[in-house]
Amino acid sequence: MRLSHDPPLDPTPGEARDALRRELLRPEYNDSDLLQRIVDRLRRWLDDGVSTTAEAPPLQTFATLLVAVLLVLALVWLLTRLRGSARVRRGGAVLGERGVSAAELRARAEAALAAGRHEEAVVDAYRALAVRAVERGRIADVPGATADEVARALVEASPDRAAGVPAAARLFDDVLYGDRPATADQARSVLALDDAVAGAR
Structure with missing residues (x-):
């Protein structure tokens, strides 16, 4: 009686490929939607912020919201100033073209x-x-x-x-x-x- 040195293949190669394909089709391997992960992360941050705010004293919550609103307003003001400056640079002053009669x-x-x-x-x-x-x-x-x-x-x-x-x-x-x-x-x-x-x- 001759003994084989190779282990028996159970399952066969075809069955192994099918099993691997079924395994990789499971939902936990396909949770790679970058946009969804970003949305989930933002939602967690927002939930954490709301829960922290709920536990904070009212005065501290008001001050935090006030600072956030002021930061947004400052950003909007800065962006409008930058756009206005870019327009002025593009157009030039009325008497800006030197040497033109x-x-x-x-x-x-x-x-x-x-x-x-x-x-x-x-x-x-x-x-x-x-x-x-x-x-x-x-x-x-x-x-x-x-x-x-x-x-x-x-x-x-x-x-x-x-x-x-x-x-x-x-x-x-x-x-x-x-x-x-x-x-x-x-x-x-x-x-x-x-x-x-x-x-x-």
Whole structure:
């Protein structure tokens, strides 16, 4: 009688594969949904926080909630300030383009209007009006001047011809910093204001 040195295979290889497959299909091996685990962890943290708060004195609970609200408000304020700063950096100041003449800005505005780019036409037309006033010595050359500051200076310099300048300044701000669309009529009105106030033509 011959003895086999190999142990008997019980179960067979096929049966072992089936058993392993059934084992791996059990729910405890498939609990790998990352989103569900994150939600469960947050729920546990929230439950722990609520139970801790329930045991804390009312004054301490109120102070904790107040600090949390203030932190959220500070975060919202910081995000809005960062967005506003990014818009200002992207757009630039009214008199920010050094070395560009009023005539060049006026030509750019007219070309943008002809091409249907009304927002560019409004911005360049208002800048042309401001730069022309600087070139003629009517207002001071202040590189960081806002549209509103330029409007006030123009109204002081030419009160009889600058009545529409504050409205044009608001339009400039709305288009450049508020990302609002402009119409052809609005662009033409700023060009006409350049003519009236600065005597472009």
